Amino acid sequence: MSRGSVTVACTECNFDRAFDRLSEARVALATHEEETGHAADWRIDRLSPGVERAGDEAGICGRPGCTDTDSPIVRDP
Numbered sequence: 860m861s862r863g864s865v866t867v868a869c870t871e872c873n874f875d876r877a878f879d880r881l882s883e884a885r886v887a888l889a890t891h892e893e894e895t896g897h898a899a900d901w902r903i904d905r906l907s908p909g910v911e912r913a914g915d916e917a918g919i920c921g922r923p924g925c926t927d928t929d930s931p932i933v934r935d936p
């Protein structure tokens with residue numbers, strides 16, 4: 860589950876790749892910027908707290924008591 864946890868995306872073209880390691884991503888980013896002059900950016904998906912929180916609030920385990928009904932992302936039936 861560690862595959863592709865770091866994503867490098869360019870803001871000026873379609874360059875978009877996922878890497879296992881931050882070091883690989885940074886090299887790819889630097890290479891792309893050097894070759895194209897574009898301003899690329901990277902993000903670490905597995906460290907995104909919002910994603911994990913959204914999963915918890917949606918009650919993905921399936922049990923009724925697990926759903927946080929106060930969450931703005933949970934729609935009423």
Ligand SMILES: [Zn+2]
Binds near residue numbers: 870871872874897899
């Ligand atoms: Zn680019």
